[in-house]
Amino acid sequence: MTEVLEPIPNGRRNFLTLLTTGAITGATLGALYPVVNYFIPPNKGGGSGGVFARSRDGKEILASKLLADEPAGTRVISQGLTVNSGTATYIVIDDDKKIANFGLNAVCPHLGCVVPWDGGIGKFKCPCHGSTYDKDGGLVRGPSPRPLALTKAAVKDDKIEFSPWTEKDFRKTDLYSDPNPWWT
Numbered sequence: 001m002t003e004v005l006e007p008i009p010n011g012r013r014n015f016l017t018l019l020t021t022g023a024i025t026g027a028t029l030g031a032l033y034p035v036v037n038y039f040i041p042p043n044k045g046g047g048s049g050g051v052f053a054r055s056r057d058g059k060e061i062l063a064s065k066l067l068a069d070e071p072a073g074t075r076v077i078s079q080g081l082t083v084n085s086g087t088a089t090y091i092v093i094d095d096d097k098k099i100a101n102f103g104l105n106a107v108c109p110h111l112g113c114v115v116p117w118d119g120g121i122g123k124f125k126c127p128c129h130g131s132t133y134d135k136d137g138g139l140v141r142g143p144s145p146r147p148l149a150l151t152k153a154a155v156k157d158d159k160i161e162f163s164p165w166t167e168k169d170f171r172k173t174d175l176y177s178d179p180n181p182w183w184t
């Protein structure tokens with residue numbers, strides 16, 4: 001006599017399918033994790049989401065040397081945090097010859113040119129389409145629709161640490177005065 005197999009009840013079948021799918025998904029995710037991780041660039045140090053400012057040749061900038069070499073009120077470009085798709089960040093040396101608690105991302109919010117500092121007029125002027133920013137990166141002339149992005153800056157063991165600026169934007173000009181940071 002042929003043995004007739006009992007059909008698996010629907011509920012049990014669904015449960016078995018779920019178990020198998022779960023196991024396969026788990027194994028796939030487990031295998032993918034190190035691959036995905038491999039492509040995420042490592043944090044370059046500084047802790048708490050911060051990075052230390054570096055010169056063009058990749059060396060860490062020392063605050064004491066910078067202050068000895070540069071005049072009060074200037075802005076010095078460095079490699080900093082990636083904000084607005086670029087790492088070029090100005091260190092702000094204030095009028096009292098101290099390093100300010102904010103840095104300025106140098107990428108023009110119009111179409112992405114790096115904006116040079118013009119010490120003669122005390123402003124940032126974009127060579128691409130003429131957007132102009134005051135000494136704190138506030139927008140004073142378009143076509144850029146926004147000011148330069150801010151980062152926090154702090155001196156630690158003579159190095160300059162940049163970290164994300166998520167607080168209100170303190171700059172106000174006739175063209176732009178929204179206190180919410182547009183770059184977060």
Ligand code: FES
Pocket residue numbers: 108109110111112113126127128129130131142143144
């Ligand atoms: S990219 Fe700076 S004004 Fe256009």
